[in-house]
Amino acid sequence: MIFKNIQRAVPILFIFVVLLHKSLYALDYVNKDVNIGIFVNISSVALGCSKSFIIEEDNTGKKLKFSKGMVNLICTFKGIKINNYTLRSPIKILPSNDVVFANSQAYQGYLYIKQSQNKMTIINVLPIEEYLKGVVPKEVSTSWPIEALKVQAVISRTYTIANLNKHKEQGFNLCSTTHCQVYGGLSCQAHLSNQAVKETNKEVLTYENNVIQAVFHASCGGRTDTPEYVWSWKNIPPCLKGTKCRYCRNAPYTKWEQILDEHFIHEKLSQNNKIGKIKKIKIKGKTSAKAAKELEIIHTKGKIKLNAYKFRTLVDAWKIKSHTFDSIKVKNDKIYFKGRGWGHKVGLCQEGAKGMAEKGKPYKKILLHFYPKTKIETINYWK
């Protein structure tokens, strides 16, 4: 009888372990390497290595060998020209020491080049954990406390895993600009940000077994917001419903003012709308985080309504720091804006994370403050 029970216990335990494993890892395994589009649709590029390197045609295996130094690649309709040779796309640049230069920037891993018409795209292929070392110091200052850098490392890793298909049609995973995450290669790496990546190795944020869309912004101005009025997302998970933030009070642009010419705004809005001279701008509705929902623009030919976040991006997202407007006034051909915070207000407030870290909060606590009800879990990479 005892023997029978032991026999049954094994498969039950096995099923339990399998289920537990499933519930822990939304993405059981992801590729260790990521493909980053570092130069998109360009005509020429200077590439090289401080040691020997090989340029290889991916489809035929045809190789050109170089000792250290730089070569110019020029894209023509016939192929990619290197000195007196023309290679057919795609090609690989394989450095012997794992460091390759492209237009004076150093990158770890190797480069993959794809041609389309007479333009080429340079893709840096490297392990995700190494890629993050070139992202964290570009997204936050490396003078920030280590716990704030660890927060950014987890957020950037989570963002990477959740957005691997963002540039699928162009043949790579993510680009190296603010459109995805800013990536500066090896040249921008710093000791503390590297430590933050290492100490959070493989950690990502999940909600109900899915890696979340870990969006972030510079400073929220008092409360983070839902993405409802920013990107019109539906079925918003509780981790992105917004939260109070009193830690970014001393950040730059917590309160800001901007004066812009009516003519400047008129010109920007005229690209998509037929409008006359702007007479008044009314704030129509506010979100729970006090951001404007819509703006009504009253002009000499009538009036239009615009989503407030869209208005900001249409006019100039750099000059207008956020759509959390306290007031908008039109006077003598000038438009006077007063507002709070910097960015779209959704997800993590980076300045708030810095403020919490300065108060001694550990990175896991900071993450759970800005993304409530999430879990910090580890992913597995394919070897």
Ligand SMILES: [Zn+2]
């Ligand atoms: Zn992108």
Ligand SMILES: [Zn+2]
């Ligand atoms: Zn904040």
